[in-house]
Amino acid sequence: MEIDIPESHPRAESLKTREMLIEGCKENVVAYAGLIAHGRGEAFDYLIGEKTIPSASRAVQAAAAALLAAKHAVISVNGNTAALTPGEIVKLSEVTGALIEVNLFYRTPEREEAIGKVLKKAGAGRILGIGSAASARIPELESERRRVDPGGIFIADVVLVPLEDGDRTEALVKLGKKVITIDLNPLSRTAQLSSISIIDNVVRAMPLMILEAGKLREKSYNDLCTIIKSYNNRKTLKKAISHIASRMNSLARKGVYIKLVS
Ligand code: ATP
Ligand code: MG
Numbered sequence: 517m518e519i520d521i522p523e524s525h526p527r528a529e530s531l532k533t534r535e536m537l538i539e540g541c542k543e544n545v546v547a548y549a550g551l552i553a554h555g556r557g558e559a560f561d562y563l564i565g566e567k568t569i570p571s572a573s574r575a576v577q578a579a580a581a582a583l584l585a586a587k588h589a590v591i592s593v594n595g596n597t598a599a600l601t602p603g604e605i606v607k608l609s610e611v612t613g614a615l616i617e618v619n620l621f622y623r624t625p626e627r628e629e630a631i632g633k634v635l636k637k638a639g640a641g642r643i644l645g646i647g648s649a650a651s652a653r654i655p656e657l658e659s660e661r662r663r664v665d666p667g668g669i670f671i672a673d674v675v676l677v678p679l680e681d682g683d684r685t686e687a688l689v690k691l692g693k694k695v696i697t698i699d700l701n702p703l704s705r706t707a708q709l710s711s712i713s714i715i716d717n718v719v720r721a722m723p724l725m726i727l728e729a730g731k732l733r734e735k736s737y738n739d740l741c742t743i744i745k746s747y748n749n750r751k752t753l754k755k756a757i758s759h760i761a762s763r764m765n766s767l768a769r770k771g772v773y774i775k776l777v778s
Pocket of ligand 1: 553554555556557558560679680681682683698699700701703704705706707716717718719
């Protein structure tokens, strides 16, 4: 790490996360645009209150059930997720049986390799989507963004796409896939178009998904389907937006004062 962040720093967690992304950028895992995307996420996290809200926990439960009930689930990994939660990606794949596929917006062979290396170091076995393995094409998308693995996302019925772009989410939904996303912005096209949107930081949501999948693992297929069917994504988005609105209203009413400790 470039700088030493004292535990007592009021924003230590957030600064550590930034440092992980900066390191990832140096190792060619994170794209420059990934740093900017993180900034947008951080802004929403500030508004949310940097805590997992109840509607996000409900979405996590539905997402875990969907991954477990899937015939062919895939976790799509981009640079930011690989830099922030490599161990959690591997654990979630182990608990749910979902495959891991590297899928990048800014795809270069070097970045694919660098991300593959990070995942291997975290304990991953088979990793799809690297190099010539990404030989299938998603219709409707242009150039390198459309490349996927024919044994992975191409044939998947459920895809977890943490921090995805709206266009690609739309293309996956149009192909009939159940799309699960983790996105701090309830207003993003990705959050609005996905089947299950976890409005939370990927750093908090991934460990929760692992816990939840561990709990639901013994459930029958029918029980999992009941959880999935009773889930309503429009409600999740409405709850996240009204959480932000009421939090902002309450802070506006009370006023915000930071007291200096003398
Ligand atoms: P969309 O294309 O879906 O409309 P966008 O163009 O605003 O969204 P992108 O850059 O395509 O955003 O994708 C990045 C998304 O990831 C943003 O919505 C941002 O809020 C979210 N994000 C960034 N960092 C995190 C994080 N650590 N945890 C969860 N979400 C994050
Ligand atoms: Mg976008």
